[in-house]
Amino acid sequence: MRSLADDTVSGIIEKWSAAFEELDAEALASLYSKNAFFFGSNPMLYRGNEGVAAYFNALPRWSSPTVQFTDVMTALISSDVINVAGTASFLPSEGTQPLSVKLTWVIAREDGSWKIISHHVSSMTPLL
Template identity: 70%
Template sequence: MGSSERSGTDDIVSGIMGKWAAAFNKLDASALASLYSRNAFFFGSNPTFYRGNDGVQAYFDALPRWSSPTVQFTDVRTAHAAPDVINVAGTATFIVDANAEPLQVKITWVIIREAGEWKIVSHHVSSKTPLIEQ
């Protein structure tokens, strides 16, 4: 992959992450759901599996109404897996209350071009705490 293609991929991903963070900061479930594909698979911070925009919206609607939620994405890696597919991995750090410890998770997304727009088609978060010690 050439550097201009990588730069374009990073721009697409950072744009979606910016929109995602802005919507999360307002706990705007509708705006968050709009970033996802109609065929999205979604595993968030609970064990329930959600599908599509309606499922994503239901997940975010059910979150507690924190007073000042924020998210920061770090260690982001991107790869253009096919012309209309981008693979994303990184860390998401959520701060939901000034007195609470930040919640840090590993996050992976698959982003596709759907009807001319880039949408998240697969969303998965998991604990940064190792499940198996090596």
């Protein structure tokens, strides 16, 4: 049986994926908190909606980007906070190798809507 956390996260993943496939930085940024912390594929920490938009605007303009989320786990921390972990596999264009990363999100209710407040990706390759 699916939980509230699973349903909430599935909805955010659906919106996130659709916006990513269009490389729509503003739509992606709208899914994040005004106070979000964001570690993406480079070492810089981006903050808030403007920081998230700046990150996505700086990505390469891939010809047909897609993303697939797998192994998604959710934990309802409180009625207003969800912890998320999973794998995100990005395909820049058809025929290329996927770029897969481990992903964690913390999602919280902000002004009545669910928003990503913390976003962190890391390499699938072990460091040690």
